Amino acid sequence: MQRDALLAAGIDPAHLYEDYASGKREDRPGLAACLKALREEGTLVIWKLDRLGRDLHHLINTVHDLTSRGIGLRVLTGHGAAIDTTPTAAGKLVFGIFAALAEFERELIAERTIAGLVSARARGRKGGRPFKMTAAKLRLAMGQPETKVANLCEELGITRQTLYRHVSPKGDLPSDGTRLPQRQ
Secondary structure, three states, X not given: OHHHHXXXXXXXXHHOOOOOOOOOOOOOHHHHHHHXXXXXXXXXXXXXXXHHOOOHHHHHHHHXXXXXXXXXEEEOOHHHOOOEOOOOHHHHHHHHHHXXXXXHHHXXXXXXXXXXXXXXXXXXXXXXXXXXXXXXXXXXXXXXXXXXXXXXXXXXXXXXXXXXXXXXXXXXXXXHHHHHHHXX
């Protein structure tokens, strides 16, 4: 959809840059290549403002950098569709307003995510990645003291660090090892 809108706006397909990372991230190789390729009196055309970034600080810095290099910004759709920083001061004002809205939207998403996690925990659901070490694996690890650590880790599908977090080299149970059966 974004690609189609940019092509319909007259952008040459050779000048399209793509990233598959979140707009929140600043270290996107496609964005970096795009910004590097822009020349004075050119215009950066984006589909929506949140595709450039959702953090107000990053958006402001990016547009300031573009403006200082003599490059304009044009937003095709969404909240910032009226933004065109090239010709007028009013366009720059509108950009500031919509950049703040983009950051506000990002904060709302974060708040809703946290609220959802709290709600799930209240219902007894625990999120996160499942533990690699289980009570059964812990019993296997403690059963054969003569077993080589590398072979044991490979058999259990865990790293040496995970093993030693739950069973000390002497065969004792560190704090993570003693809590493990309670987590299951």
